[in-house]
Amino acid sequence: MALMNPMKQIQIDKVVVNISVGQSGQPLINAMTILEQLTNQRPCQRVAKQTVRQFGIRKGEPIACLVTLRGEKAEEFLTKALRAARNQIKAKNFDDNGNFAFGISEHIDIPGTRYDPNLGIVGMDVVVTLERPGYRVKRRKRGRTKVGSIHRVSKDEGIEFIKEKFGIEVE
Numbered sequence: 509m510a511l512m513n514p515m516k517q518i519q520i521d522k523v524v525v526n527i528s529v530g531q532s533g534q535p536l537i538n539a540m541t542i543l544e545q546l547t548n549q550r551p552c553q554r555v556a557k558q559t560v561r562q563f564g565i566r567k568g569e570p571i572a573c574l575v576t577l578r579g580e581k582a583e584e585f586l587t588k589a590l591r592a593a594r595n596q597i598k599a600k601n602f603d604d605n606g607n608f609a610f611g612i613s614e615h616i617d618i619p620g621t622r623y624d625p626n627l628g629i630v631g632m633d634v635v636v637t638l639e640r641p642g643y644r645v646k647r648r649k650r651g652r653t654k655v656g657s658i659h660r661v662s663k664d665e666g667i668e669f670i671k672e673k674f675g676i677e678v679e
Contacts, residue, residue: 528572592617606666
């Protein structure tokens with residue numbers, strides 16, 4: 509078996525966990541507390557981009573919170589989150605760049621989480637970004653350039669990586 513080029517190995521860049529409650533106040537504070545307990549990281553608030561009268565949302569009102577995890581924290585949380593999703597992801601959840609997203613309907617499905625009646629139960633979205641070493645060239649400030657199409661992660665490569673790394677089923 510030939511050794512694989514280290515620049516071609518796929519890795520997890522980041523895992524973004526988002527909880528959208530649709531209103532500010534105590535429900536958002538509860539969601540932020542839950543997210544902080546799950547990830548051991550302080551979440552940031554996200555505001556509404558436009559006013560929606562039917563839902564009572566005003567532009568600029570905080571309605572969601574999110575956390576971005578990287579490195580070991582990202583892999584550790586992703587393992588738990590995939591277990592809460594019953595180790596199954598649909599192939600349509602993957603985009604053309606190998607990234608994928610899935611939802612968890614109740615945060616108490618995540619292993620090691622206990623129900624607190626004061627906080628309630630919330631659902632969340634988990635978005636995973638995959639990349640190869642060298643993607644920094646498109647983000648750096650000086651000498652920025654494009655990542656070539658050969659070096660990008662494809663949908664099939666992302667599916668294979670997740671199957672091997674976490675042992676999940678892709679339907």
